[in-house]
Amino acid sequence: MLARDQAADIFDRIKRLSGADEIEVLFSGGRFALTRFANNTIHQNVAEENHVVSVRTVFDGRTARATTNRFDDDGLRGAVESSEALAKVQHADSDLLPMPDSREAAGSADSSVRATQFPSRHFAQTAAISPQLRAGTVKKIVEVAQKHKLTTAGIFSNSETVEGIFNSRGLSDWHTQTLAEVSITMLGADSSGWQKANSPDVADLDPPALAEIAAKKALDSAHPGEIPAGKYTVILEPAAVLDMVGFMFWDYSGMAILDQRSFLTGRIGSQLFGDNITIWDDATHPGQTGSLFDGEGMRRLRVPLVENGVVKRVVYARATAERMKRSEHRDQAGPIEVTGHGFPLPNEMGEMPLNIVFAAPQDPQTLAQMIASTERGVLVTRLWYIREVEPYEKMLTGMTRDGTFLVENGRVRQGVRNFRFNESLIHMLSNVEAMSAPRRACGEESFDMVVPAMRVRDFNFTEVTKF
Amino acid sequence: MKQIANWALNVATMRGSSYADARIVSQKGRALTTKNGKVGSASDADSIGMSVRVLADGAWGFAASEDLSRAGVEATAARAVEIARASAQVKQQDVRLAPEKSVTAEWTTPHAIDPFSISVEQNIALLLNVDSELRAVAGITLAESNLNFNREEQWFVSSEGSDIHQTKYSAGAGYTAYAFAGNEIQKRSYPNSYGGQWQNKGYELIEELKLLQNARRIAEEAVALHSADQCPEGTFDIILDSSQLGLQIHESIGHPIELDRVLGMEANFAGTSFLTLDKLRTLRYGSEMVNVVADARQEHGPGLGTFGFDDEGVPAQCTPIITNGLFTGYLSSRETAHTIGENRSGGTLRAEGWNRLPMIRMTNISLLPGEKPLSLEQLIASTDHGILMQTNRSWSIDDRRYNFQFGCEIGWEIKHGKRARMVKNPSYSGITTEFWNSLDAICSRDEWTLWGTPNCGKGQPQQVMGTGHGAAPSRFRKVKVGSAYKGS
Numbered sequence: 001m002l003a004r005d006q007a008a009d010i011f012d013r014i015k016r017l018s019g020a021d022e023i024e025v026l027f028s029g030g031r032f033a034l035t036r037f038a039n040n041t042i043h044q045n046v047a048e049e050n051h052v053v054s055v056r057t058v059f060d061g062r063t064a065r066a067t068t069n070r071f072d073d074d075g076l077r078g079a080v081e082s083s084e085a086l087a088k089v090q091h092a093d094s095d096l097l098p099m100p101d102s103r104e105a106a107g108s109a110d111s112s113v114r115a116t117q118f119p120s121r122h123f124a125q126t127a128a129i130s131p132q133l134r135a136g137t138v139k140k141i142v143e144v145a146q147k148h149k150l151t152t153a154g155i156f157s158n159s160e161t162v163e164g165i166f167n168s169r170g171l172s173d174w175h176t177q178t179l180a181e182v183s184i185t186m187l188g189a190d191s192s193g194w195q196k197a198n199s200p201d202v203a204d205l206d207p208p209a210l211a212e213i214a215a216k217k218a219l220d221s222a223h224p225g226e227i228p229a230g231k232y233t234v235i236l237e238p239a240a241v242l243d244m245v246g247f248m249f250w251d252y253s254g255m256a257i258l259d260q261r262s263f264l265t266g267r268i269g270s271q272l273f274g275d276n277i278t279i280w281d282d283a284t285h286p287g288q289t290g291s292l293f294d295g296e297g298m299r300r301l302r303v304p305l306v307e308n309g310v311v312k313r314v315v316y317a318r319a320t321a322e323r324m325k326r327s328e329h330r331d332q333a334g335p336i337e338v339t340g341h342g343f344p345l346p347n348e349m350g351e352m353p354l355n356i357v358f359a360a361p362q363d364p365q366t367l368a369q370m371i372a373s374t375e376r377g378v379l380v381t382r383l384w385y386i387r388e389v390e391p392y393e394k395m396l397t398g399m400t401r402d403g404t405f406l407v408e409n410g411r412v413r414q415g416v417r418n419f420r421f422n423e424s425l426i427h428m429l430s431n432v433e434a435m436s437a438p439r440r441a442c443g444e445e446s447f448d449m450v451v452p453a454m455r456v457r458d459f460n461f462t463e464v465t466k467f
Numbered sequence: 468m469k470q471i472a473n474w475a476l477n478v479a480t481m482r483g484s485s486y487a488d489a490r491i492v493s494q495k496g497r498a499l500t501t502k503n504g505k506v507g508s509a510s511d512a513d514s515i516g517m518s519v520r521v522l523a524d525g526a527w528g529f530a531a532s533e534d535l536s537r538a539g540v541e542a543t544a545a546r547a548v549e550i551a552r553a554s555a556q557v558k559q560q561d562v563r564l565a566p567e568k569s570v571t572a573e574w575t576t577p578h579a580i581d582p583f584s585i586s587v588e589q590n591i592a593l594l595l596n597v598d599s600e601l602r603a604v605a606g607i608t609l610a611e612s613n614l615n616f617n618r619e620e621q622w623f624v625s626s627e628g629s630d631i632h633q634t635k636y637s638a639g640a641g642y643t644a645y646a647f648a649g650n651e652i653q654k655r656s657y658p659n660s661y662g663g664q665w666q667n668k669g670y671e672l673i674e675e676l677k678l679l680q681n682a683r684r685i686a687e688e689a690v691a692l693h694s695a696d697q698c699p700e701g702t703f704d705i706i707l708d709s710s711q712l713g714l715q716i717h718e719s720i721g722h723p724i725e726l727d728r729v730l731g732m733e734a735n736f737a738g739t740s741f742l743t744l745d746k747l748r749t750l751r752y753g754s755e756m757v758n759v760v761a762d763a764r765q766e767h768g769p770g771l772g773t774f775g776f777d778d779e780g781v782p783a784q785c786t787p788i789i790t791n792g793l794f795t796g797y798l799s800s801r802e803t804a805h806t807i808g809e810n811r812s813g814g815t816l817r818a819e820g821w822n823r824l825p826m827i828r829m830t831n832i833s834l835l836p837g838e839k840p841l842s843l844e845q846l847i848a849s850t851d852h853g854i855l856m857q858t859n860r861s862w863s864i865d866d867r868r869y870n871f872q873f874g875c876e877i878g879w880e881i882k883h884g885k886r887a888r889m890v891k892n893p894s895y896s897g898i899t900t901e902f903w904n905s906l907d908a909i910c911s912r913d914e915w916t917l918w919g920t921p922n923c924g925k926g927q928p929q930q931v932m933g934t935g936h937g938a939a940p941s942r943f944r945k946v947k948v949g950s951a952y953k954g955s
Contacts, residue, residue, distance in 0.1 A: 035554070036927055038732045042554040046928075047546055048531040048822040050516060064509040069516065069533045082511040089588045090506050131528075131553035139557050153734035155927045183927075185735040192734075259503075260608045260647035348500055348507035348611065384738070387861040389874050389951050390892065391652045397872050397951060399865045401738075420863075420870055420896070422951045444736060462950050463896060465870035466741070 001030055002051050002162055004174040010053060010071060011166040017080045020057035020087070022099050023168045024296075026344055028052050029069075030161035031127070035134040038153035040142045042135060051162075056345060057083040058099070061092030063346055095319050096345075101169040105297045121289055123201040126178035127160040134158070137207050141184055144211035150218055154184040156207065165297045175291035181442070182207045185402060186218040190467065191415055193217025194382050194402035196239065198442050200289060217381060217403035221415025226464055227406060229419060233377035233433070234459040235370050235407065238441035238451045240400075243383045245356075246446020248394055248425050252281075252305050252313075253341075254320040255350025257333050263394045263426075264311055268334040273309040273429035276361055280304055281315060281341070281353035287440035287450040288355045295344035303339050305353060309430075317342025317351040356449040361435040370434050370455045372410040377455070378419070379405040379412060386445045394425040398445070399465065419461035431457045468622040469630060474537055475519045476626050478544035484521035484528075484551065486564060487544070488625040488779060491517045491535070492821035497583065499614045501594040504602065507611070509587070516821040519547040520779075525561030526554035531822040565804040565812050567781055569628035574775025576636040577765065578669030582616035585670050590614050593678065594642075600682035601644040606690035612642035613662060614673065615921075619820075621778075629780040637771060637933060638672045639665035639921055644686040646693060653692035653891065655876050657685045659710040660859050665919030665933060666769045688877060691889060698878050698893040700949030704853035705895055706846060706942045709910075711875055712834065713918035713936035714859050719899040720752075720759055721832040721934065723868040724788055725925075726797040728827075730806060737925045738866030741899070742794065747807060750794040753903030756837065759789040761798055763814060763830035768917040770935020772830035774817075779825055781814035788832065792904070798827050819930035826926050831917065833937030837909035843940045846908055848884040854948055855879040855886070856893045861951075864899075872896040872951055894951040902943060910939035 007027045014025055029051030036044040053076065054067040064086030068079040134156050145152035157180070164174040181198035182205055194217065195210040236244070248263065256262035264272075283292050283300040292300050296318060304312050313334045316324065321338045324330055341351040371379065381403030389395045400418045407413060435452035442448040472489040479487035493515040500507035517540060518531035528551025532543040594612045601610035616638050623631040641663015643656040658664045658676055666672050707715060723740040727733055742750070753759075763772055763783035774783055779801055786796040799813040818825040847855065861874035878893030879886040917937040924931055 032928070033550075034928055036735075037557065038734055039559065039730070040557075041559045042526065042557045043732055044529070044824055044826075044927075045527060045550045045554040046529040046531070046824050047550060048518075050514075050531070050533045050822055052514075066510065067512040067514075069514045078513070079511075086509040086511060086587055089586070090509065090591065093505060095505075131550045132556075135553040135556040142557055151731070153731060155735065157928075183735055187731070187734060194735075259645075261645060261652060265647065346506070346508040346510070348502045384866050385863040387863045389861050389894070392650050395951075397861065397863045397874075399863065399870070401866050418865060420865070420872060422872075422953070462953055463870060463872075465865045465867075466898065467865075467867060467869070 001160060002027060004164060007164050008166065014055060014076055014080060015168060017077050018057055018084065020059055020084060022058040024056040024099055025166050026054040027162060027164040030159060032159040034155055034157035035138055036155050037138050040145055040151050042138055045131065053079065055079045055083045057087050059087050061094065061096050062087045062090040063096055065346065095323055097319050097322065099167045099169050100171055100296055100298060100318065102171045105171050106299055118284055118292065121177040121200040123178045126158050126180045126200060126202040129158040129180065129202060140208045141211045144208060144215055145186055148215045148219060150186045150188055150215055152184060152186050157181045158202065163291045165293065167297065171297045173293045173297050177289060179289065180205055182210060184211050184214045186214040188218045188222050191218050191221040191224060192402045193221065196442050198448065220412065221403055221405060224415040224417050226417045229461045229463050231458045231460055233374060233455065233457045235374065235377060235379045235453065235455045237367065237381050237453050238439060239443040240380045240383045241451045241454050242441050242449045243386055243443040243445035244396060244425065244428065247386060247388060247396055249353050249356060252315060252353050253351050254314050254316040254324050254333060257314060257329055258323060258327060263392050264314065266332060268311050268314065268332055270311060271309050272311050272426055273306060274432050275309040276432055277306055277309050277429050278359035279306040280357045280359065281355050282357045283355040285355065285357045285450060289448065290355060294340045294342045296342050298338060298340035298342065300340040303353065315339040315341035315351050315353050320350045354447060358438045358451050360437050364437040365434045366436060367453050370453065371407055371412060374407045374410060374455065377407045379407050382443065383445065389422060395422060396425060397422045417467055418465050420463040420465065421460060422462045423460045428456055428459065433457055469624060471517065471535055471540055472622055472624040474540045475517065475544040476624060478541045479519060479521045479548055480626055482545060482548040484523045484548055486522040486626055487519060488623065489517060489519050490778060490821060491622045493620045494820055495618045497616045499590050499594060501598045501612045503610055504598055506591060514820065517543065518821050519544045520824065521547045521551050522562055523548050523551035524555035526551050526558050527562060528554060529824045562802055563805055564801040565810055567801060567812065570780065571630045572775065573632050575634045576667045578636045580670035582636065582638050582670040583618065597642050597678050597682045600679060601642065601686045604683065604686035604690055606646045606648065607644050607686050608647040609645035613640065615639040623780055625780055631776050631780055633775050635667060635774060636669055637665060637667045638670060639663055639919065640673050640676055640678060644689040646689045648693050651693060653689055655685045655689040656858055657681045659918060660876065662921055665771055665921045666917065667771055667773045668769045692877060692891045695889040695891040698854065698890040698949055700953060702945050703948045704850055704942060704944050705946045705948065706850065706853060706855045706940055708857040708940050709914065709916045709938040710918055711856055711859050711873065712938035712941055714862055715873065716832055716834055716936045716938060717920050717934060718862060718864045719868060719871055720788065721829040724797050725827045726799045726803045726807065729797065730803060736927050741867045741869050744807065746794055748793065748795055751792055751904065752789045752794040752900055753792045754906045755792045756909055757789050757792050757903055757906055758835040759832065760835065761786045761788050761830050761832050767831050768937065770831035770917045771919040771921060771933030772935040777814045777816045778818045779816045781812045784814045786813045798829065800827050817932060819932060823930045828932045829923065829934040831935030831937060833917065834909065836912045836915040836939045839911065841908065841910045843910055843914055846910055846940060846942055847881055847886065850881045850884060850942060853881045854893055855881055869898050871899065874951060892952065895946050895948050896950050897947055902946065905943045905945060906941055907944055908942040910941065915939040
């Protein structure tokens with residue numbers, strides 16, 4: 001694993017190779033291993049080690065980036081030369097700001113954030129997971145499948161990664177992290193169930209318990225019936241909520257407002273969702289992962305995106321904030337402040353909140369309580385292949401998957417064939433009747449978040465598939 | 468490089484592997500974008516490393532590293548064997564590989580102009596000219612364009628004696644004009660959405676695309692969509708342009724024929740397939756005129772699925788997938804060929820890079836053109852009432868590949884053989900085999916394009932792969948249109 005002092009030495013070598021006005025170097029990489037199983041067999045089992053150095057140079061308002069995984073002199077020289085050659089042929093960009101120094105980067109955080117001692121996201125026991133331990137865990141999952149006469153497929157992975165930034169104005173920051181992840185599908189003859197979880201600390205995961213839940217879903221949804229498409233009350237488990245709402249956070253960006261590609265254009269400050277919806281971006285939340293600095297090294301602020309259904313703010317990279325202040329959209333853009341959510345420069349997208357945390361409802365209900373109080377509805381474990389159909393109403397389409405159930409008179413009645421939905425996120429988040437306490441969740445269509453399960457009325461299923 | 472790869476094979480063999488292969492891959496990429504009159508991003512990237520794939524105790528192990536020193540390579544090979552032995556703790560049966568003759572070969576993507584030989588200034592000037600044309604149309608609120616070039620050089624050696632050196636080039640280009648007004652965002656893209664057209668070619672692709680010549684029309688269409696009527700809902704005959712049909716092929720034929728999906732190997736992530744093994748040579752997949760091939764050979768064209776050898780050393784092949792409507796073939800590998808009674812792999816195993824395990828991927832999955840001369844205009848003229856849909860805007864299909872829904876950027880209602888009016892937000896949906904059985908006309912070779920899909924995701928860890936899809940505009944009868952907007 002690349003250490004911070006090694007990276008600092010590499011940065012010094014790169015600086016000596018460049019004649020640029022300013023230079024910024026990003027480091028990323030580490031070790032990753034994943035054991036994959038299907039048909040009760042480990043069929044793929046991989047490990048890799050790789051680090052990448054990414055060099056951005058600036059000449060008189062012109063900037064470009066070159067990336068390599070070769071850390072020898074030739075590799076670093078090649079990256080510097082490529083970056084410089086790409087930068088020099090461009091026109092000067094009046095929106096390009098000088099790189100931030102350490103004071104500016106840290107100063108963007110309010111004092112409460114700066115004073116916080118963040119718990120480590122690096123756990124030695126996660127980093128140390130061996131192929132034998134992964135195989136042993138998979139064996140336990142397979143035993144659960146065999147006990148229930150099911151077959152199982154899934155993954156168990158672990159990683160140890162670094163992320164770092166250094167620039168010629170003296171800024172430097174470094175983040176190390178581990179992550180263990182397990183995802184399990186249990187398959188019956190005509191049904192399936194699924195569970196997934198991850199954490200920096202492998203001790204937080206209980207793969208056999210997740211396997212039992214996935215198996216129960218597969219068994220309970222056997223011989224699925226078909227009910228017609230239409231509008232239903234749905235109970236969305238956290239993974240399903242995450243995969244839906246993840247499609248809107250690209251739009252919580254100052255650049256998206258400037259580009260008029262955001263569904264929040266003209267809507268910041270308005271009541272867009274139900275008053276029970278409050279959403280933060282908070283990189284420091286204990287259920288979150290990732291570094292506390294953005295692509296330019298700016299400290300990530302805790303930002304209230306939605307309060308009681310009202311869209312309060314979007315996030316801003318440094319240059320986006322300056323552009324917005326001069327823009328015709330500035331009066332409709334909410335508070336304009338650098339929030340530490342920028343992507344590495346140069347880029348077209350600007351920034352995005354990536355540490356989403358839903359606030360706990362006043363009266364959280366468990367999933368069981370939501371089911372018990374539902375007269376007729378559909379319980380959804382997981383969603384699949386979600387795509388945006390209409391960008392301004394944020395209408396999404398996708399499928400249910402791996403455990404879809406009819407709920408009647410407060411009980412899970414039976415498994416049902418999977419539905420296609422076409423549903424507006426604005427509509428969905430305006431119709432939330434009940435929520436659980438938020439928790440860290442992960443899906444496949446969006447990034448990990450801290451989200452609740454939700455009961456939503458009038459969710460629009462438009463078609464039924466064959467299984 | 469061959470010597471470095473052989474260090475890995477030697478260690479793997481000494482540690483007891485029954486089979487091993489090693490790939491050293493050097494990748495280089497350039498990405499240039501513009502947005503609203505400025506360079507959006509300009510970046511180069513290179514990466515080199517090696518992976519070792521081994522069979523030991525009847526199970527797979529794979530390890531990859533950036534470290535190409537002798538000690539590093541040997542440690543990577545040893546790790547691969549250790550992982551294989553761990554895999555063997557949880558197996559039902561030993562892995563069987565279909566036989567394959569060892570080969571020593573060189574192969575390079577035919578290309579007229581090395582894309583990296585064209586100056587960045589020239590490329591940026593082209594994109595800014597396109598951008599200027601797009602934004603010259605009143606109502607365009609956002610213009611984006613891109614150029615992408617890639618070069619991948621691979622040295623493959625196996626314990627069976629194969630020694631293959633292969634260099635692939637690819638290029639991509641496209642642009643999108645957005646128009647925001649009122650409560651609506653409309654867009655038009657050229658030559659295709661989500662990055663444009665991509666092929667395994669040199670810079671000559673960029674010159675063939677006529678990017679600048681089409682920019683004004685595309686921008687005008689994006690603005691005009693705001694005045695267009697909503698696409699009607701109901702059951703219609705539809706004509707799909709070749710790019711949309713390419714994606715339809717990708718999702719509803721290309722993915723379900725992947726044999727690893729069929730066998731459950733992707734059940735946790737990418738999904739399975741309705742094409743269970745009993746359906747081979749028994750299922751009527753489409754109408755009589757549907758002929759689909761999986762063809763990785765150069766003679767099929769410069770698709771993103773064109774190569775000399777796949778990533779386990781199997782030569783490029785053409786497999787009939789659908790023959791006169793009958794389902795006749797899967798995409799297979801050395802490990803899976805025996806499950807369909809084949810004694811040889813179909814040659815479809817590919818990896819995203821040096822640090823990824825090769826897996827079954829689409830090559831060029833193409834619908835063969837109609838044999839009788841038929842232009843798009845003639846097809847429209849022969850349609851009494853229908854909807855012509857062009858350029859994908861959204862796509863979704865269930866995890867067994869039955870139920871799909873696609874949205875397109877623009878549609879045209881056809882009445883009495885003529886384009887009667889432009890319609891916005893066209894979409895259609897259906898069940899895969901019902902849809903392909905409703906096909907009743909395919910335009911001929913002169914309307915056929917080999918499209919590139921550069922962003923196909925599959926696997927854990929996920930790998931992004933380029934695939935090719937040849938298609939000519941085609942007509943489908945009685946298709947459900949507009950249910951995406953029903954009830955909204």
